[in-house]
Amino acid sequence: METNLRPRRSALYLPASNAKAIAKARALPCDMVILDLEDAVAPEMKAEARAAAVAAVNEGGFGHREVAIRANGLDTEWGEADLAAIAGAKVDAVLVPKVNGPEDITTYERALAGAPAHVQLWTMIETCASVANLPAIAAMAGTTRLSLWIMGTNDLAKEMRAQLTPCRTPFLPFLSMAVAAARANGVAILDGVCNEFRDLEVFEAEARQGLMFGFDGKSLIHPAQIEPCNTVFSPSEADLAWANAVIQAFSLPENTGKGAIKVDGKMAELLHLEQARRLVAVSEAITANG
Numbered sequence: 001m002e003t004n005l006r007p008r009r010s011a012l013y014l015p016a017s018n019a020k021a022i023a024k025a026r027a028l029p030c031d032m033v034i035l036d037l038e039d040a041v042a043p044e045m046k047a048e049a050r051a052a053a054v055a056a057v058n059e060g061g062f063g064h065r066e067v068a069i070r071a072n073g074l075d076t077e078w079g080e081a082d083l084a085a086i087a088g089a090k091v092d093a094v095l096v097p098k099v100n101g102p103e104d105i106t107t108y109e110r111a112l113a114g115a116p117a118h119v120q121l122w123t124m125i126e127t128c129a130s131v132a133n134l135p136a137i138a139a140m141a142g143t144t145r146l147s148l149w150i151m152g153t154n155d156l157a158k159e160m161r162a163q164l165t166p167c168r169t170p171f172l173p174f175l176s177m178a179v180a181a182a183r184a185n186g187v188a189i190l191d192g193v194c195n196e197f198r199d200l201e202v203f204e205a206e207a208r209q210g211l212m213f214g215f216d217g218k219s220l221i222h223p224a225q226i227e228p229c230n231t232v233f234s235p236s237e238a239d240l241a242w243a244n245a246v247i248q249a250f251s252l253p254e255n256t257g258k259g260a261i262k263v264d265g266k267m268a269e270l271l272h273l274e275q276a277r278r279l280v281a282v283s284e285a286i287t288a289n290g
Contacts, residue, residue: 005278005285006066007031009217009233010226011150011190015040016053016069025062030226031217031289032066037082038073038097046078054089064289068093068122074107083108087115095122095150100129105140112145121145126152126192128159131174138185149182150219151175153192164195166202168209179214191215197222207232235283243276 011032014021017040025033035053037046053069069091071082075098086094094115096108108121121144123137130137140146153164153171162170175191182189191210196202203225210218210232217233220226235243242264249255249263250273260269 005281007217007282007286007289008066008148008188008190009286010229011217011219012223012226013040013070013193013219013221015049016056017041017045017049019052019056022052022056024223025065028223028226029230030065030220030223031230032068033062034068034070034095034219036070037078038070046072047081050078050082050085054085057089057091060090066092068095068120070095070097073097074111080111083111087112087119091119093120093122093148095124097124097152098127098130098155099123099125099137100127101133102136102140105137105144105146109140109144109146115145119145120147122148122150124152124155125149125178126155126159128156131156131177134177134181135184138181138187141185141187146187148188148190149178150190151178151192151215154195156192166196166206168206175210175213175215183214188216189214191218193219193221194225195221197224200224200228204228204232234286235279239279240283243279246272246276247280 008031010030011034012025012028012030013034013036014025016035016037022035035056037049037053041049057067057069069086069089071086071094072078073096074080074083083094094112099105105121105123112119112121123146125134153168156171156174157164160170179189194203194206207218207229218229220229246263246268249261249268255261260267262268
């Protein structure tokens with residue numbers, strides 16, 4: 001079982017140029033905060049936003065929340081300066097856009113050479129080329145800072161010229177492929193944003209779809225999405241009751257050494273015991289973070 005079960009249910013994007021929103025985020029119940037220098041910031045505001053993001057993370061006050069800064073790509077006029085500034089800031093991670101293949105991971109790894117060892121590299125999966133290279137990109141986690149992916153379904157829809165509807169039918173194969181590649185290489189993975197922040201029923205349905213696919217959590221564009229997202233990606237009372245029943249049953253002396261037993265009238269195998277232990281550990285980590 002993983003040793004790092006840090007909750008990553010909800011990752012809120014905030015424009016790095018919005019000081020009021022950043023201050024508010026220090027008290028929001030999200031697990032992760034991503035200060036955005038890319039899509040949410042106009043070209044003429046990029047340098048100012050970069051300075052504001054670095055100042056905010058250096059000031060701290062985010063508590064248990066993981067804090068990342070999303071940089072502009074190295075293929076833009078702002079990317080190099082972004083990476084240099086973020087590498088020296090008190091961040092948990094750098095999030096980079098539009099990775100197409102493993103060679104891009106190598107390039108970003110080189111750009112972050114001066115950053116402290118604990119600084120992670122997170123990447124967006126949002127291009128058609130990245131979908132074709134998922135296993136190769138994920139495998140870079142073995143030798144680099146790469147530790148987490150975030151799906152960028154809006155940009156992927158744009159490249160594909162596909163319609164991004166609530167059911168997300170055109171993207172379902174890519175979502176499952178990304179989760180499988182991530183899991184095979186120990187990479188955490190978050191679902192993409194839901195553009196609907198007024199209708200939380202629509203949001204919750206998409207979040208539950210992400211949970212069904214196996215995502216660790218979801219990226220968000222509005223604080224109103226945090227509570228339903230945390231609820232969806234937290235173990236339910238029924239889930240925990242099942243998990244504790246399985247753990248207790250396998251701990252009984254008469255079940256020592258058995259690979260399969262009956263629990264509440266259903267067959268439970270050792271793989272279910274592993275799942276149960278992980279579920280309980282996730283719940284305990286969520287409780288510990290308050």
